[in-house]
Amino acid sequence: MFVQAVAGTGSLEERACVVMGAAADLQGPSLFQAAQAAVSPASEIDGASFSNALQGLETSEAGEVLPLIGKKLTVISLPTKHTRCNCPARPDKVPALLKPLLARKDTVVVIACPQEHVIALSAAAIRSCPPLFDMKSSQRKKPVIQILVLINKGPAFEAASGEVVRHLNELARAIQLAARLVDTPTNYMHTDAMIDEAKQVAALECKTGKVSMEIIRDKELQEKGFGGLWNVGKAAERGPALVILSYTPNDMPKDAQTICWVGKGIVYDTGGLSIKGKTAMPSMKRDMGGSAAVLASFSAATQIGCKFKLVALLCLAENSVDSVSMRPDDIITMLSGKTVEVNNTDAEGRLVLADGVNFAASKFNPDVILDMATLTGAQCIATGKKHAAVLCNNTDSEKKIVQAGITTGDLVFPVVYCPELFMEQAFRSEVLLYFEPVADMKNSADDRNNALASCAGHFIEAHLPETYRGVWIHIDMAKQVEENQRATGWGVSVLLKCFDILN
Numbered sequence: 052m053f054v055q056a057v058a059g060t061g062s063l064e065e066r067a068c069v070v071m072g073a074a075a076d077l078q079g080p081s082l083f084q085a086a087q088a089a090v091s092p093a094s095e096i097d098g099a100s101f102s103n104a105l106q107g108l109e110t111s112e113a114g115e116v117l118p119l120i121g122k123k124l125t126v127i128s129l130p131t132k133h134t135r136c137n138c139p140a141r142p143d144k145v146p147a148l149l150k151p152l153l154a155r156k157d158t159v160v161v162i163a164c165p166q167e168h169v170i171a172l173s174a175a176a177i178r179s180c181p182p183l184f185d186m187k188s189s190q191r192k193k194p195v196i197q198i199l200v201l202i203n204k205g206p207a208f209e210a211a212s213g214e215v216v217r218h219l220n221e222l223a224r225a226i227q228l229a230a231r232l233v234d235t236p237t238n239y240m241h242t243d244a245m246i247d248e249a250k251q252v253a254a255l256e257c258k259t260g261k262v263s264m265e266i267i268r269d270k271e272l273q274e275k276g277f278g279g280l281w282n283v284g285k286a287a288e289r290g291p292a293l294v295i296l297s298y299t300p301n302d303m304p305k306d307a308q309t310i311c312w313v314g315k316g317i318v319y320d321t322g323g324l325s326i327k328g329k330t331a332m333p334s335m336k337r338d339m340g341g342s343a344a345v346l347a348s349f350s351a352a353t354q355i356g357c358k359f360k361l362v363a364l365l366c367l368a369e370n371s372v373d374s375v376s377m378r379p380d381d382i383i384t385m386l387s388g389k390t391v392e393v394n395n396t397d398a399e400g401r402l403v404l405a406d407g408v409n410f411a412a413s414k415f416n417p418d419v420i421l422d423m424a425t426l427t428g429a430q431c432i433a434t435g436k437k438h439a440a441v442l443c444n445n446t447d448s449e450k451k452i453v454q455a456g457i458t459t460g461d462l463v464f465p466v467v468y469c470p471e472l473f474m475e476q477a478f479r480s481e482v483l484l485y486f487e488p489v490a491d492m493k494n495s496a497d498d499r500n501n502a503l504a505s506c507a508g509h510f511i512e513a514h515l516p517e518t519y520r521g522v523w524i525h526i527d528m529a530k531q532v533e534e535n536q537r538a539t540g541w542g543v544s545v546l547l548k549c550f551d552i553l554n
Contacts, residue, residue, distance in 0.1 A: 067156050268291065282377040310362070412516050
């Protein structure tokens with residue numbers, strides 16, 4: 052995937068080349084010399100002709116695709132106009148421009164950019180490559196894609212160092228892993244299969260530290276008090292599970308932090324007895340996108356290495372329908388000890404995550420807990436198709452993850468953090484006449500016009516132990532998990548950047 056130098060010889064007849072960047076970088080006088088092995092392996096074009104062809108580039112809002120030698124050599128000029136909530140590198144434009152050029156032929160992609168745009172444009176290039184999951188009966192050989200990153204250092208371009216290339220390849224592997232897991236349908240990617248995927252991650256050779264794995268599943272969850280996770284998944288053929296992956300780095304500093312990532316892993320969501328309709332249920336194989344991103348990010352983090360203890364928790368279940376399904380009106384006791392009156396079995400993600408964050412806080416006493424989930428349709432209404440919603444109890448951490456999103460292109464934007472208002476108004480039943488509420492809270496807000504993305508996150512937060520004093524970050528990436536009906540691998544880049552694993 053990512054290379055320091057283009058492998059092989061040959062010509063543009065044998066493999067194509069795409070050069071991508073902003074017009075100012077593409078017009079750099081030393082770009083041709085730095086990219087010559089990719090752009091002109093058999094002297095198909097000289098430096099003067101290459102430079103002259105690019106002088107007339109005009110930056111359009113949509114970006115521009117300029118064929119220089121038919122389909123053999125193509126230049127993509129990316130827009131630069133952006134506002135404060137967007138990534139300056141404009142990776143959002145890359146897939147539509149680059150993906151059609153990578154579908155059929157071996158290709159070298161040259162990314163020409165400043166240092167600060169490397170992660171964003173690299174991640175966008177990865178997402179533009181042919182996806183790993185494909186079950187079409189007529190299988191076509193996937194093209195070989197090499198990506199060469201040339202960093203604009205002012206007067207000259209330099210190829211990314213060996214260490215940067217290694218890190219970018221781990222990023223690529225993780226994004227593609229997350230996307231493959233999300234794309235795979237539930238008759239293949241069920242809870243047992245997700246556990247097997249986690250086992251494979253745990254079994255990878257890790258030179259940077261020690262990785263261990265623990266699994267709590269089926270009746271053991273019920274016995275240990277995981278009322279949310281157990282009740283959501285108990286009706287499925289394959290029972291629910293909590294997978295705990297732990298990483299301790301070599302030579303960990305004594306004052307090192309402990310970070311917990313918790314992923315929602317609903318491998319299929321029928322809605323339960325509050326069943327989804329025929330148009331709402333298709334695509335619900337993607338409801339484990341949070342766990343997919345957490346598992347893939349954990350894999351990359353352990354291979355790259357970090358200076359803190361890292362724990363990844365996957366809350367895995369299938370929200371299915373059976374004679375033992377959780378019912379509306381059921382009251383369940385969560386791991387936190389709080390009771391929940393179920394008024395919507397299709398609001399199941401918050402139940403499994405509530406148990407997950409409580410377990411993380413109680414067992415590991417971490418400095419930071421981050422949960423990631425395809426949680427609500429309200430996310431897209433609140434923050435749109437490109438920005439995931441972030442809800443956080445700490446201003447500095449909120450700012451850090453927003454900036455990490457702007458840097459990487461995995462964009463996030465804050466929703467209102469105000470539990471003292473939303474929890475009272477949304478989940479705790481009003482006293483009606485002389486009837487008292489029958490449980491501590493409901494699992495779905497009665498008022499559907501009251502910041503539902505925030506309310507859903509606050510429900511999860513309400514199950515943190517009262518003694519927990521650390522940072523809590525909730526990311527709802529319900530829409531960002533897919534684009535044009537294929538998984539994006541969203542979440543990997545922003546996690547690795549926010550926690551200073553990828554720099």
